Amino acid sequence: TYSPPKLFSFQVSSPFSTGPRQDDGTFYEFRTYTVKPDKMKYFLELTSKNIHLRTAHSQMVGYWTSEFGGLNKAFHIWKYESFAQRSAVRTALAKDKEWQEKYMSRMLPLLDKQDNEIVYLVPWCELGSPPKDGVYELVTFQMKPGGPAVWGQSFKAAISIHIKTGYTKLIGVFHTEYGLLNRVHVLWWNENSDCRAAGRHSAHEDPRVVAAVRESVQFLESQQNCLLVPTAFSPLK
Structure with missing residues (x-):
């Protein structure tokens, strides 16, 4: 039976370790947005115009659209040094009026679904x-x-x-x-x-x-x- 605490007990120096994290606390957030089929073009234009407001708060690793294996999806990866940093970033974004007004209020109606995962290298x-x-x-x-x-x-x-x-x-x-x-x-x-x-x-x-x-x-x-x-x-x- 899977037991999360046991995963944390692995020694990351092991050559065969595929545990959940490396030596430091750095982790990545995988975010997948399923965009309404007729709104993808506008979604990308809106995101391209305003993404600098988001990257001012934390590091974006990459941003892609799906070509095969799922249509109308935007997949992006964000890097964080700790959960405290992510929490602070989310709080700051919620208070960022420019980000909320120029992007979030216009982007959310374009989506059918949002998913996220927290992952470690x-x-x-x-x-x-x-x-x-x-x-x-x-x-x-x-x-x-x-x-x-x-x-x-x-x-x-x-x-x-x-x-x-x-x-x-x-x-x-x-x-x-x-x-x-x-x-x-x-x-x-x-x-x-x-x-x-x-x-x-x-x-x-x-x-x-x-x-x-x-x-x-x-x-x-x-x-x-x-x-x-x-x-x-x-x-x-």
Whole structure:
């Protein structure tokens, strides 16, 4: 049975640890907005014009729209050094009249749904950056209950083998702290969609990848992915 306190007991120095956090308290908030289908163009224009009001309060890692794996979605990542910082930022945003009047009051009616998760980078991964503009793939793995003690080693091995194939670049591996538990998000970068398709085809024929995935998949409950296109104002391109 999954037990959150046990996750915190892992030593982050372990080479196979896939625990919920690294040495410091830095975490990331994944926010997903489902926009009304006929409002996406206006949503992006409004956000592009006013996002500087939001980034004045805390760091935005990236901002994307979904191309495949879910339509009319805006996905963005925000970085925080502590929960106290996030709380202070949310309080400040609520009091920021310019942000509330110019953006929030106009943006909220455009949405059908909002979702968020709090995630940590796994201890063996640093946040990467792309070599140039491209597209991103967010792959979400719902693992079996038990946490990294059960599936951490095999999961890391599978990710490592995919990196070694060289067809894609790892941006980050994130473990959910608030949201669905035993969930891991992997964010990849590719030069374009065709490069990603060709790389995946080659990987599926690579015996190293096949062996690693076969080992890891026994701990997998479900998997989904989404192709993301960075917006003009996204730090990660």
